[in-house]
Amino acid sequence: MVDDRLAAAGRGLGQFTLATLGLVSPFLPFALGIFPRALAPLPHPSARLINAGWFLETYLLVLLVICVVVILATGAADVRNNWMVVWFPLPLYLLLRIKVLTDAGGAKRRLNWFAGALLIVALAVPAGLVGRGFVGPETCRKCNFFVPYSELARSLVVAGFSAGTIVAVDRPNQIAGNLRRYFPHARVISTRWRDYMPPLNAAGQAGEGGKCALIWSGGPSGGGEGRMLVEELRGGIPVPKQTIFRRTTHSLPRNPEKRLSWSFVVLDGEGTCR
Structure with a gap:
């Protein structure tokens, strides 16, 4: 019984990881790829930004602990990405760190690359929906x-x-x-x-x-x-x-x-x- 629950929890943790990555993608890989130093110690941000960062860090860490504990305690094997909307502050936290980094004179030029990458994604979404409308009837499963x-x-x-x-x-x-x-x-x-x-x-x-x-x-x-x-x-x-x-x-x-x-x-x- 315990082994079954642990096996189910293992599957649940795997789905939890994939669901989290799916929710914050492609923003997360873009942000970390263009601003790899954003997760390093940052130079002297203002007190207001420090307080905001602490709040978001605390929220994200507490949320992570709660999710992992609940999955392990209940043996939940099915964790869906639409349940992970609670991770919405994560992009805000990364943007906060990127702001501190660029305000300190680091990688300001990369902001244009970052904005361009996000713009491409934003334009690709409606294009993808139009494409889905054309090919969907031939490839859909539930339709x-x-x-x-x-x-x-x-x-x-x-x-x-x-x-x-x-x-x-x-x-x-x-x-x-x-x-x-x-x-x-x-x-x-x-x-x-x-x-x-x-x-x-x-x-x-x-x-x-x-x-x-x-x-x-x-x-x-x-x-x-x-x-x-x-x-x-x-x-x-x-x-x-x-x-x-x-x-x-x-x-x-x-x-x-x-x-x-x-x-x-x-x-x-x-x-x-x-």
């Missing part, structure tokens, strides 16, 4: 950016849904939030974010109208998590066994050979699924 959500919404409308509650199984694609665009007055619930349960709208609270729609990725035999949630919302009334689940299949834009399928059903409103 979240290219799912034909408008076609999914049209399928629900054809099946009789116009208002009420939509329960979406948000794996592998996050369907719920994207369908919300096409049904602005509907109540949309995601099985992935069960901690948030949006309230019924005024019509639903009054017990008027409204359908109960369930949609998931894959064939009619799936959607178990969504079915259980629908049953719960319908006051314990299960989805009838004789229910016919519809299936809709659509190809990705600019890649007709890659097709994705979803199954769905539109039920009469019951309980709080209306």
Whole structure:
């Protein structure tokens, strides 16, 4: 048991390191590559900068210790880069040291190189997004950016849904939030974010109208998590066994050979699924 936890913690520490580097890159390698002396002892900064530096150093060291201790204590093996946003003061700390270094007359010319490198990265991001839009449909794995959500919404409308509650199984694609665009007055619930349960709208609270729609990725035999949630919302009334689940299949834009399928059903409103 202890060995398993240590092995998991080892994987977690590895992911923690990669996630941290991923979050502060490419700023970190640029900063250290262009200003290698920024991490060396600095010449006589002002008291204001010294205090700011001490504060940031303390924050970063305490954060590092807390993260390592938590990973070791819990055996967390999955550490994701989007959790590492707490490292945002690290670039500020490096900029502070770079300022002290350049104010003292060291490597001032390199500021132009540094600014140029950051500008290139800033311009490369939108260019990369445009490129992703062109090649993404042929290379994507989950294809979240290219799912034909408008076609999914049209399928629900054809099946009789116009208002009420939509329960979406948000794996592998996050369907719920994207369908919300096409049904602005509907109540949309995601099985992935069960901690948030949006309230019924005024019509639903009054017990008027409204359908109960369930949609998931894959064939009619799936959607178990969504079915259980629908049953719960319908006051314990299960989805009838004789229910016919519809299936809709659509190809990705600019890649007709890659097709994705979803199954769905539109039920009469019951309980709080209306």
